Amino acid sequence: MQTNASIPSLLVVDDDPLILQVMKLCLPEPDYRVYTAENAIDGQALFIKHAPDAVLLDIQMAAQSGLAALHEFRELDPRVPVILMTGHGTAETAISAMSGGAFEYITKPFEPDDILPLIDSAIETSRMARLPTILPGERTLKNVDSADGEKVLGQCPAMVEVFRSIGRVAAREVAVLVLGETGTGKEVVARAIYQHSQRHDQVFNAINCAAIPENLLESELFGHEKGAFTGADQRRIGKFEVCNGGTLFLDEIGDMTPLMQTKMLRVLQEKEFERVGGSKPIKTDVRIIAATNRDLDAAMADGSFRSDLYYRLNEYTIILPPLRDRGDDVPMMTEFFFRTFAQQLGKDFLSISPETMQLLTSHSWPGNVRELQGVVKQTLLKASGPVIVPAFLPVGFGETKIATGPNGQTRQSWEVDLATEVQRLLESGSHSISDEVHDQVDRVLLEGVLKSTAGNISESATRLGISRPTLRNRIRHLGIDTTQS
Numbered sequence: 454m455q456t457n458a459s460i461p462s463l464l465v466v467d468d469d470p471l472i473l474q475v476m477k478l479c480l481p482e483p484d485y486r487v488y489t490a491e492n493a494i495d496g497q498a499l500f501i502k503h504a505p506d507a508v509l510l511d512i513q514m515a516a517q518s519g520l521a522a523l524h525e526f527r528e529l530d531p532r533v534p535v536i537l538m539t540g541h542g543t544a545e546t547a548i549s550a551m552s553g554g555a556f557e558y559i560t561k562p563f564e565p566d567d568i569l570p571l572i573d574s575a576i577e578t579s580r581m582a583r584l585p586t587i588l589p590g591e592r593t594l595k596n597v598d599s600a601d602g603e604k605v606l607g608q609c610p611a612m613v614e615v616f617r618s619i620g621r622v623a624a625r626e627v628a629v630l631v632l633g634e635t636g637t638g639k640e641v642v643a644r645a646i647y648q649h650s651q652r653h654d655q656v657f658n659a660i661n662c663a664a665i666p667e668n669l670l671e672s673e674l675f676g677h678e679k680g681a682f683t684g685a686d687q688r689r690i691g692k693f694e695v696c697n698g699g700t701l702f703l704d705e706i707g708d709m710t711p712l713m714q715t716k717m718l719r720v721l722q723e724k725e726f727e728r729v730g731g732s733k734p735i736k737t738d739v740r741i742i743a744a745t746n747r748d749l750d751a752a753m754a755d756g757s758f759r760s761d762l763y764y765r766l767n768e769y770t771i772i773l774p775p776l777r778d779r780g781d782d783v784p785m786m787t788e789f790f791f792r793t794f795a796q797q798l799g800k801d802f803l804s805i806s807p808e809t810m811q812l813l814t815s816h817s818w819p820g821n822v823r824e825l826q827g828v829v830k831q832t833l834l835k836a837s838g839p840v841i842v843p844a845f846l847p848v849g850f851g852e853t854k855i856a857t858g859p860n861g862q863t864r865q866s867w868e869v870d871l872a873t874e875v876q877r878l879l880e881s882g883s884h885s886i887s888d889e890v891h892d893q894v895d896r897v898l899l900e901g902v903l904k905s906t907a908g909n910i911s912e913s914a915t916r917l918g919i920s921r922p923t924l925r926n927r928i929r930h931l932g933i934d935t936t937q938s
């Protein structure tokens with residue numbers, strides 16, 4: 454069950470009633486809330502009343518210029534991403550407006566498949582910027598919109614140190630590097646730093662460097678000139694230009710290719726860059742928060758990560774401990790997630806039996822807080838009473854292992870199958886084993902979850918613990934037909 458505040462919302466402003474109708478159909482309730490206005494004045498009134506996550510704005514309306522409306526929205530709240538819709542004749546105006554802070558533009562006519570990933574990505578970005586992260590001891594943030602934010606939990610000494618670090622570094626204009634295993638809360642920390650920073654009311658954007666191929670990432674970050682490469686039929690404004698004066702969160706920075714690392718180093722050192730295919734240096738003032746779950750010391754040692762870039766990104770480092778090292782935080786967080794999710798899912802919850810808690814606290818949590826949240830949700834969905842007993846835990850949780858790996862470590866049956874597949878690929882002479890194996894695993898994962906939600910993208914993304922844009926990208930990459938789910 455989604456509460457009103459958790460339902461993604463979009464304001465569409467266009468004097469063409471057909472577009473308004475189509476967007477409502479493409480983004481149906483209860484997954485989305487779509488507000489529509491046929492002119493900019495009504496659009497502004499709805500913007501103030503409903504504080505939507507993102508705006509889709511026609512640039513060429515009969516009565517009023519969309520650009521003036523963009524300016525008004527930016528004045529009201531620069532953190533709300535605005536996607537511009539444009540005809541072919543006005544594309545150049547829309548592109549220029551991006552350096553004035555528009556999130557993206559799209560040329561009419563467009564297909565739902567072209568606009569939906571953009572809208573999801575805008576909503577995701579907006580939520581990262583605006584959903585309050587409430588640190589322990591803090592009641593609400595004065596910077597942020599609503600009281601119902603996301604509580605960041607932690608009482609163990611290492612987490613107390615993390616919270617202190619956020620307090621120390623947020624207001625300073627330094628680059629921050631957030632390190633930690635997957636699911637430890639790096640994105641949460643990045644959001645908290647932004648929300649507590651002096652740039653909290655300026656634009657915020659996030660890019661997952663691992664999810665985008667090198668050439669696209671280059672355009673995404675630095676933009677490109679028309680004709681810079683095949684398919685570059687328009688100029689593009691990159692995130693370093695859009696985020697001028699604001700903050701850019703670069704997730705999975707450890708996955709950047711050497712070329713991108715070199716380009717990043719230059720923009721961090723000189724605070725200027727050129728669009729791909731361009732020669733004019735463009736000045737930018739962007740605060741970088743970067744994160745990775747890679748071991749950057751090892752990556753520098755083997756030459757795959759530049760040490761000069763590391764030192765630029767790492768003016769301050771925050772290290773998130775894995776969940777298994779957080780001691781009594783595990784039972785505390787487990788209890789909190791059971792209470793919170795039971796309420797959201799409309800399930801009864803009274804207590805966790807000592808045997809269940811014992812199983813949960815002795816688990817090693819390789820997926821960290823994200824895994825804990827997933828286990829709690831699955832357990833609640835299975836539970837048939839208010840006391841959580843071990844039988845309600847997901848099938849296979851804490852199960853005994855059945856095979857032994859090369860170093861004597863125990864393995865589950867699927868790990869044995871995976872090891873056999875890796876061996877087969879090695880023998881086949883493949884040079885893309887990582888991609889091939891990840892794609893195979895992803896296919897099983899995505900098809901299973903999509904089937905269980907009858908192809909519902911929002912619900913599947915929630916269950917997978919990934920964003921809707923990431924899920925849509927993976928579905929497209931794997932060519933999965935969601936209508937068959």
Ligand SMILES: Nc1ncnc2c1ncn2[C@@H]1O[C@H](COP(=O)(O)OP(=O)(O)OP(=O)(O)O)[C@@H](O)[C@H]1O
Nearest residue numbers: 604605606634635636637638639640641746822823
């Ligand atoms: N200390 C915490 N208190 C409450 N919730 C948390 C905490 N840390 C993480 N979470 C939650 O756990 C989930 C995963 O967190 P997040 O996405 O920040 O992890 P991450 O380290 O960025 O993961 P990845 O490396 O896979 O991108 C999110 O739902 C987040 O809200």
